[in-house]
Amino acid sequence: MTLNNLFSKLRKRNKGNYRQFIFCITFAVILIASFSEVIFSPLIQSVLPVGGDSKKQVYMIFAMAVVGCLLFSIYAAGLFLRYKSRETGVFLALGAKKGKLSRALLTEITLLTGICTLAGLAAGTVLALLIGQGFKALAVSPVENDSMMSLAGIGTGLLFGCIVLICLMVMSVRFMKRSNLMDIINEQRRSEPIKKMVTARYAVIGSILVVLGILGGLLIPSILARVFEKNLGAMPNLFYVLALIGLYMLLVYSIAVHKKGRNPQKYYKNMISYGMMKFQGASVVRNMLVITLLIIASLFACFYGPTNYINGKVDNESNPVDFALTYPENADEVKRADIEELAEQHNVDIRDYREGQFIRLLASGVERENYDSKGNLIEIYKKQLCYQEFISQKEYNRITGQKERVERGSYKLIKKPETEENLWYRFDDLDHVKNTATGQSLDLKYGGTVSYQALVQNDGFVVNGRCVLNDADFSTMKKGLSRDQKIKQILFNAGNAEKSYDFAKGLYREYCLRASEEMKVVSAYDDFQKKEALAQGKEYGYDIQVELLPDHSEVDLGWKYTPNFKILNQKNAFFSFILYYMLFIYVAVICLAAVGIISYTRSINTGLSGKQVFDDLRKLGANNRYIRRLIVSQLKKIFVLPTSLGAALMLGYYILLLWQNDGRLLYNEYLTLGVDLILCAIIALYQYLMYRLSLKRVMSLVIPK
Amino acid sequence: MLKVEHLYKNYKSGDMTYKVLKDVSFQIEKGEFVAVMGPSGSGKTTLLNCISCFIPYEKGKVMLSGMDLASLDEEKIARVRNEQLGFVFQDFMLLDGLTVFENVCVPKVIKGEGYKAMEKKAKNLLALFEIQDIANKFPAEISGGQKQRTAVARALMNNPLLILADEPTGNLDSRASEAVIGAFLAAQQHLNATTFMVTHDSFSASYCNRVIVMKDGTVYKELVRRGDRREFLEELLGVLKILNGGEGNDIK
Numbered sequence: 001m002t003l004n005n006l007f008s009k010l011r012k013r014n015k016g017n018y019r020q021f022i023f024c025i026t027f028a029v030i031l032i033a034s035f036s037e038v039i040f041s042p043l044i045q046s047v048l049p050v051g052g053d054s055k056k057q058v059y060m061i062f063a064m065a066v067v068g069c070l071l072f073s074i075y076a077a078g079l080f081l082r083y084k085s086r087e088t089g090v091f092l093a094l095g096a097k098k099g100k101l102s103r104a105l106l107t108e109i110t111l112l113t114g115i116c117t118l119a120g121l122a123a124g125t126v127l128a129l130l131i132g133q134g135f136k137a138l139a140v141s142p143v144e145n146d147s148m149m150s151l152a153g154i155g156t157g158l159l160f161g162c163i164v165l166i167c168l169m170v171m172s173v174r175f176m177k178r179s180n181l182m183d184i185i186n187e188q189r190r191s192e193p194i195k196k197m198v199t200a201r202y203a204v205i206g207s208i209l210v211v212l213g214i215l216g217g218l219l220i221p222s223i224l225a226r227v228f229e230k231n232l233g234a235m236p237n238l239f240y241v242l243a244l245i246g247l248y249m250l251l252v253y254s255i256a257v258h259k260k261g262r263n264p265q266k267y268y269k270n271m272i273s274y275g276m277m278k279f280q281g282a283s284v285v286r287n288m289l290v291i292t293l294l295i296i297a298s299l300f301a302c303f304y305g306p307t308n309y310i311n312g313k314v315d316n317e318s319n320p321v322d323f324a325l326t327y328p329e330n331a332d333e334v335k336r337a338d339i340e341e342l343a344e345q346h347n348v349d350i351r352d353y354r355e356g357q358f359i360r361l362l363a364s365g366v367e368r369e370n371y372d373s374k375g376n377l378i379e380i381y382k383k384q385l386c387y388q389e390f391i392s393q394k395e396y397n398r399i400t401g402q403k404e405r406v407e408r409g410s411y412k413l414i415k416k417p418e419t420e421e422n423l424w425y426r427f428d429d430l431d432h433v434k435n436t437a438t439g440q441s442l443d444l445k446y447g448g449t450v451s452y453q454a455l456v457q458n459d460g461f462v463v464n465g466r467c468v469l470n471d472a473d474f475s476t477m478k479k480g481l482s483r484d485q486k487i488k489q490i491l492f493n494a495g496n497a498e499k500s501y502d503f504a505k506g507l508y509r510e511y512c513l514r515a516s517e518e519m520k521v522v523s524a525y526d527d528f529q530k531k532e533a534l535a536q537g538k539e540y541g542y543d544i545q546v547e548l549l550p551d552h553s554e555v556d557l558g559w560k561y562t563p564n565f566k567i568l569n570q571k572n573a574f575f576s577f578i579l580y581y582m583l584f585i586y587v588a589v590i591c592l593a594a595v596g597i598i599s600y601t602r603s604i605n606t607g608l609s610g611k612q613v614f615d616d617l618r619k620l621g622a623n624n625r626y627i628r629r630l631i632v633s634q635l636k637k638i639f640v641l642p643t644s645l646g647a648a649l650m651l652g653y654y655i656l657l658l659w660q661n662d663g664r665l666l667y668n669e670y671l672t673l674g675v676d677l678i679l680c681a682i683i684a685l686y687q688y689l690m691y692r693l694s695l696k697r698v699m700s701l702v703i704p705k
Numbered sequence: 706m707l708k709v710e711h712l713y714k715n716y717k718s719g720d721m722t723y724k725v726l727k728d729v730s731f732q733i734e735k736g737e738f739v740a741v742m743g744p745s746g747s748g749k750t751t752l753l754n755c756i757s758c759f760i761p762y763e764k765g766k767v768m769l770s771g772m773d774l775a776s777l778d779e780e781k782i783a784r785v786r787n788e789q790l791g792f793v794f795q796d797f798m799l800l801d802g803l804t805v806f807e808n809v810c811v812p813k814v815i816k817g818e819g820y821k822a823m824e825k826k827a828k829n830l831l832a833l834f835e836i837q838d839i840a841n842k843f844p845a846e847i848s849g850g851q852k853q854r855t856a857v858a859r860a861l862m863n864n865p866l867l868i869l870a871d872e873p874t875g876n877l878d879s880r881a882s883e884a885v886i887g888a889f890l891a892a893q894q895h896l897n898a899t900t901f902m903v904t905h906d907s908f909s910a911s912y913c914n915r916v917i918v919m920k921d922g923t924v925y926k927e928l929v930r931r932g933d934r935r936e937f938l939e940e941l942l943g944v945l946k947i948l949n950g951g952e953g954n955d956i957k
Contacts (some may be wrong), residue, residue: 001814001823006803013802013843090798093759094859095787096815098779 003096007104010087017083022116024076024597025164028069029120030127031593032160035065035586037128037153043135044579061583064297065590066160070167071290072594077109077168079601081175082608088176102176109168117161124157125149131582194281198256206249213243214653222660225377225423247292247645251285254641272617273633276610287602288642291595295646298591299676299683301584303654306675308580309573314668315416316569321454322493323504325563326358330483331516339492339507346503349495356399358389358466358487359478362528364432368424377423383432386526389457389466389487390433392474399491400452404468410447411467417451418666430467436528438480442473454491454564484518494567504565505553511563512550520546523560592683596690599642600697603635607698610634614702624703631698639691647680706899707733707756707867712765714751714922725751726762727922733867733915738893738900740910742941743919744948749903752919753871756901757790758782770866787815791860791898795872797852799844805855806831806840812862830858833895834888850881857888861898868892870902874909886912907945911938918944 011018038044039058084105091101132148216239258274260267267274277284327333336353343350365385370378391414393406406412413427421427428446435441450468457466469477478486494500524542533540546559553565554572614627654676658669665673714726725748733739741749754760756767758774767774769789777785791812792798799808806827813823831837834854839847847855853873860868870889874882886909892898902913910916911934918926926944930937 001807001810001820002817003814006800006807006811006814009807010800010802086798087800087802090800091811091815092783093757093786093792093794093798094812094815095783095785095790095863097783 003100003104007108011108014083017080018112021076021080022112025073025113025116026120026123027593028073028164029117029157029161030124031586031590032066032069033121033124033153033157034127034131035062035124035583035590036156036160037125037150038131038148038586039583040150040152040156041128041132041148042150043132043148058580058583061301061587064301065587068294068297068587068590068594069160070164071294072597073164074167074171075594075598075601077171079604081171082605085175098176102173105172105176106169109172110165113161113165113168117158117165120161121154121157125154128153135578193279194252194256194285196252198252200253200257202249202253202257206246206253209242209246209249210649211246213239213241213246214649214656215239216242218653218656219660224375244289244293247649248285248289250645251288251292251641252281254637255281255285255288270633272613273630276606276613276630277634277637280606280609283605284602284638287598288638291598291602291638291642292646292649294591294595294598295643295683296650298588298595299647299650299680301588301591302679302683303650303672303676304584305581306679307672310668310672310675312569312573314666314671315453316566316573318417319453319564319566321491321564322500322566323507323563324454324489324491324565325507325511325561326487326489327515327519327561328484329357329486329488331514331519333488333514333516334507334510336490338510339490342506342510343494343503346500346506348500348503351493351495353490353492354399356391356395356489356491358391358489359474359481360387360389360485360487361433361477362386362436363388363430363434366426366429384434384528387528388430388433390469390474390477391455391466391489392471393468394471395474396450396452396455396468399489400455402450402452404450406447406468406470407445408470408472409443410445411469412447413449414455414466414468415449415451416453416456433477435477435479435481437482437485440477440479442477444469444473455489500567501571504567505551508553508563508565508568509550512548515548515561519561520548521560522546522558523562524558525560592686596686599638599687599690600694602638603691603694603698604701606634606638607631607701611702627703628699631702632695635691635695635698639687639694643684643687647683651676651680706735706770707901708766708768709752709756710766710768712752712755712762712767714748714755714760714762716751725922726755729765729919729922729924731917731924731927733899733901735866735899736893736897737915738889738902738913740902740904740913740916741919742904742907742910742916742945743925747919747925748922749919750871753869753901753903757792757869758786787812788863789866791863791865791868793853793856793860793868793870793873795875797844797849797856797876799852799855799859801844804841804843805836805847805851808844808855809858809862811859816863826862827858830861833891834858835884848881849877850884853877853881853885854888857885857892861892861896864896866899868898868900868902870900870904872903872905874904874906879908882906882909907938907941911935911941916941918948920948 039062044058088101088105092098128148135148217236220239221236255277258267258270325334336355339353340350362384363386364381364383367380367382367385368377372378390411393404396414397403404412411430413430415427427449430446431444433442433444455466494503522542522544525544526542530540530543546557548559549555549557553568556562610630614622614630617627617630651673655665655673658672659665709732710730712726712729713724716723716725729748729752741752743749751760755762756774758767758777762775769785772785774782774785786792799805800811803811809827809830810823813826828837828840831840834857836851836854836858839851844852844855853876857868857870857873860870868889873885873889877885889898889900889902890912893900902909904910911930914930916928916930917924918928925948928937928940928944
């Protein structure tokens with residue numbers, strides 16, 4: 001019999017602890033490997049514009065996922081070491097050399113983590129491939145290589161495994177380095193009571209700080225921007241630190257303070273469990289805070305999907321026109337005859353077909369991008385800022401059926417009904433236009449707004465937006481313009497709109513195939529701004545060639561001439577965002593996995609720490625039912641408080657977020673909140689299941705068979 | 706054989722420093738069975754932990770067979786723990802994944818001895834403490850008294866110079882306590898083992914040759930058993946009564 005034989009016997013007989021550790025580390029690697037393989041796959045990379053915000057957003061989500069996975073791996077390792085502490089302590093007390101035990105522990109951790117990493121990488125790759133197959137089955141992959149396997153992804157998974165290993169090795173070395181042997185032996189019974197004096201003021205101040213932190217972080221930047229046109233940069237985020245401190249204080253109060261109050265019966269009933277929780281207070285509060293924050297993060301990720309989906313759906317449904325497309329008149333694009341021929345092939349009845357003409361003029365405007373050192377918004381008026389599109393009053397009324405009147409020398413901005421002015425965009429910034437072909441210019445006054453969703457560009461904001469001109473002014477400014485400066489607008493409806501999906505796909509395909517090279521630009525592209533930038537020797541960031549995908553209308557390319565087909569928007573709404581949904585769902589899953597594992601390990605620690613007390617209580621006559629009640633009371637606190645606090649805070653924050661956009665809650669926002677409530681209920685159910693699982697495990701640990 | 710000289714130990718909690726051991730000195734000879742008693746907080750367990758080198762101390766000397774334990778490096782301390790000290794804990798500290806026999810073998814396994822000598826020694830000890838019938842059982846399957854006798858057998862595996870026992874009967878009923886004390890006496894009688902035991906139980910302590918009574922971190926009194934155990938128990942209870950301000954019996 002050797003020491004290694006003994007270690008191997010102990011491993012065999014403590015399978016449960018090893019299983020738990022292996023499951024957590026493998027699960028973490030699976031999530032990270034599959035997640036990184038998905039985001040680094042040709043499919044996802046093809047739909048994320050280079051240098052765009054969406055790419056940054058996805059990488060930010062990825063960073064969150066890594067932190068979440070690392071966190072729960074560390075907690076799982078902590079529990080594993082806690083289980084190992086007793087046998088390590090006994091071996092040390094009986095004269096085993098620390099160096100030898102350390103080497104054995106490090107070898108064990110390295111081997112286990114290595115195996116978990118390899119298994120996780122393999123399973124993660126399989127999962128990523130399955131996701132790829134899913135996309136293939138749904139026929140939403142816009143690229144030929146729809147494999148979700150990528151070397152970069154596998155490399156990232158491997159790197160994550162190495163980071164986990166380093167963290168676990170540091171933990172193991174720290175664990176073994178402790179000089180006080182009694183600490184090692186008593187690790188499982190270690191107590192961490194809250195040392196500070198906690199009074200009711202803690203709860204009051206904590207609540208105030210939470211409210212102040214959320215309001216300050218969210219509303220102060222918005223108020224400052226709207227009222228004083230000031231931007232404090234990242235400063236207001238410091239308010240969230242207040243909210244965090246407040247949350248911590250509330251949790252400390254919930255663990256440390258229990259009064260007889262009006263219900264002394266309840267106090268006495270729970271007195272023992274209150275006392276036990278208090279004894280482990282510091283670490284319990286730390287764990288509860290992390291759980292609350294992870295619940296908030298997972299809900300934030302969960303809320304993204306419904307918000308986007310419902311907003312898009314409601315927006316689409318309110319559009320009165322089924323089909324809208326626009327292109328420069330010099331492009332060899334689809335014409336009425338082509339559309340009608342295609343409609344006939346698909347048995348679609350075309351109704352209310354009308355065409356209108358916009359002209360492209362160089363317009364003045366106010367550039368608002370930067371802030372001065374005091375945080376004031378810098379406004380730079382430019383007589384020549386960018387191109388805008390203009391339509392005559394007569395033409396506008398004809399194609400929309402409205403009866404708008406525009407005075408000479410003025411303009412009306414075409415916007416969505418719900419669009420409001422904000423700090424960066426004003427409706428009345430425009431006061432001058434110029435025909436770049438003839439040099440003819442015209443001073444204009446703001447004459448109000450009109451609404452017709454099918455004609456709106458850039459949400460209706462004046463920069464790159466569209467306006468209506470008086471007929472005489474339009475006629476003057478149109479003279480001498482080349483065909484590429486004249487924009488054709490086609491609008492029509494379909495008699496059997498619900499059945500026009502194949503027709504819409506065909507029309508989209510034809511429209512893309514016939515698009516001229518000049519048309520293949522991103523929506524923010526402006527010819528004048530490009531020339532200005534190049535003249536100043538600067539690089540123009542929006543000079544990006546869009547690679548059209550005629551067979552994949554569901555991919556949002558950010559194309560300037562993206563047609564607006566209601567049926568495609570409706571059918572593709574889910575697919576268009578599916579990639580983002582998937583990434584956010586991944587983050588939610590990772591956060592929830594971390595929540596589950598941390599709550600579970602905390603529960604086990606609670607059981608182990610209290611084991612001696614339970615034994616003593618049994619000697620005092622407590623039966624198993626009573627012990628169970630004590631455990632239930634403690635576990636409930638670990639699960640219920642962070643879940644309800646996290647959900648309430650996130651819902652409150654989200655309501656404020658939606659409200660502060662325009663000072664009201666719209667119909668689609670109420671719908672979103674309804675779905676968010678359901679998501680909260682699902683997370684509560686998940687937490688309940690984790691609670692039942694933890695309770696079962698703790699009971700098996702503390703109640704002798 | 707064990708000499709403790711002017712031992713000081715402090716604990717810190719926040720800004721407060723608690724002096725737990727203050728100038729403790731005593732000596733134990735080979736083959737003696739010595740108990741340490743005293744009220745809670747008097748420093749008994751801290752004293753034992755300092756002697757075991759489980760925790761460091763501020764000042765003083767702990768000499769085992771003329772060797773200053775504080776001067777040893779980690780490697781040598783481990784060797785002393787393995788070969789010259791034997792430990793018995795209040796909550797047994799048996800490894801749940803090993804059988805009684807395997808648990809008893811652990812010190813020799815750590816030492817790296819051949820299995821034949823190991824098996825022979827283990828079997829002898831199991832027989833001496835009448836636990837040979839449960840040799841293949843796991844700790845979860847045996848009683849508290851059997852667990853503690855297993856722990857005593859384990860402590861004696863490497864013929865240590867000294868057995869350090871921390872409340873060995875603290876978790877046991879009177880019958881099991883008697884069996885464990887019997888095990889210590891058997892070790893003393895048959896193996897000339899030296900035992901240093903921290904206890905609250907005056908009945909257990911009455912079996913010892915000597916009892917060191919501690920109070921507030923100092924040695925309050927040393928009582929030597931000269932004759933009958935019952936008389937010694939009476940004497941012990943008398944001292945404890947004074948120490949407890951009138952109440953006799955055990956120090957709880």
